[in-house]
Amino acid sequence: MPDHDDTDPAGPDASRARTAPDPVEEYAAAVLDLARRIPSGRAMTYGLIAEIVGERLGRGGPRQVGNVMAGSGDRYAHLVPEGAAVVGPVQDNHPVPWWRVVNAAGSPPARHLTAALDALRAEGCPLTRDGRRVDLRRAVWFPDED
Template sequence: MQPFTARAVAVIRGIPAGRVMTYGQVAEAAGSRRGARQVVRILHAMSEKHGLPWHRVVNAQGRIALADDEGRYAQRELLRQEGVDVDEDGRLDLGAYLHRDSSTDITPQDG
């Protein structure tokens, strides 16, 4: 596993239940401020294999970014089970649910 990938996996594993991080926030915490798309690829390729809480990562606007209805529904329901208020369109309040990793201090707009 590449160093950035290993760090991103560790950051994703560290997101507590009932909280979310943005793709960009995960990337920055893993050492690459511009690595949000790589985080998407990591989640797609490694979530099942590594048991990652993939559902706790959203876009910088506080929305579920999955395009397919089934995936979007699954992510919304997993977040709701953890107490995150997600509306039918997949939006949530980053101000209420954003997890700030101790290795970075960015605002949601940076994510």
């Protein structure tokens, strides 16, 4: 017989509720984990990330992925493993390669267009003829490819 009482005075589900992951942070962690796996010279769309994460967690969409990516350097930085580094020729102060995540047309975030395109070019990512978007037919990456 145990010499201590394992019951929680708040009820049998109270301790489980305290340890359950926050759904917003769980989603953000899954998005950031997938974005960190995109290889140098490749890209994914917000929608593709949302679809893959949604299959596992049953929620989220491209806008939610965009919100997570926008907060990857501050709001969700604690969800990225300590000491994480971007793999590839581009040196960045973010542990998540945000420039590898683009919209459905292959465009990087408008606010960071020049920096993203510079990073994509440096990695050898296929771009469209005008050099303003990722050529998704050649550059898109699916996780089952690794």
